[in-house]
Amino acid sequence: MLYIVPTPIGNLADITFRAIEVLKSVDLILAEDTRTSSVLLQHYQIHKPLTPYHQHNEHKIIHHLAEQLQAGKTMALLTDAGTPGISDPAFLLVRECVKQDIKVECLPGATAFVPALVNSGLPITSFCFEGFLPLKKGRQTFLKKMALEERTMVFYESPMRLVKTLHDFIEYFGADRLCCVSRELTKKFEENKRGTLQEVHDHFNSKPVKGEIVIVVQGVQ
Structure with a gap:
């Protein structure tokens, strides 16, 4: 059986009791970055074998992992933060498990875009x-398409590219489109900057940007 286990996006307390129980019960934990996951596991005194599972090796090892699962092993898949599969590796392994009729269970839990959206x-x-x-x-084509989107839009971005992306949004969506940029969610220096694209761009253009970023943008009116 394969468990998909969401992990905290910042504050280590944002993990469910059930997730901790699952992590303590499995035979093997698959981690996007074993160093990052080790911090969480040590915090909750979870001592289980860890093996790397990330975008650079997933194609090579999914069949081997599926064989182990078919043989009766139970595994938990973690990413560095949030729910595996949401802009993080998980899809290929889940698809292989579904194909081979291996039971997959995804636990509910942390993911960055939900609090940012709300x-x-x-x-x-x-x-x-x-x-x-x-x-x-494909960036230009993508932005032209999204400029016509009527629903509220949610994006992830790196701190290094935030200002450039906001500049591109201004160019394609218009400077007066409303948005909110959430940074360092659940952490000590959490910031939620709301306003027009121009206002938010100018705010982040005036200082160094750090942390994980979620951008929420108003749909076309």
Whole structure:
């Protein structure tokens, strides 16, 4: 059996009792970064074998992992933060398990875009999650398409590319489109900057940007 286990996006207390029980019960834990996951596991005194599972090795090892699961092993899949599969590795292994009729169970838990969306103040009755924008190829086409999106839009971005992305949004969506940028969610220096794209761009352009970023943008009116 394979468990998909969400982990805290910042504050280590944001993990469920059930997730801790599962992590203590499995035979093997698959971790996007074993060093990052070790911090969480040590905090909760969980001592289980760890093996790397990330975008650079997942194609090579999914069949081997599936064989172990078929043989009766139980595994838990973690990413560095949040729910595996949401802009993080998980899909290929889950698909292989489904194909081989191996039971998969995804626990509910932390993911960054939900609190960012809810506290943005923008409509959330209908929204679309787009993850990370294309870096180069297809970026212009993607932005033209999203400029016509009527639903609230949610994106992930790195701190190094935040200002450039906000600049691109201004160019394609218009400077007056409302947005909210959430940074360092659940951590000591959490910040939720709301306003027009121009206002939020100018705010982050005036200082160094650190931490994980979620951008929520108003749909076209």
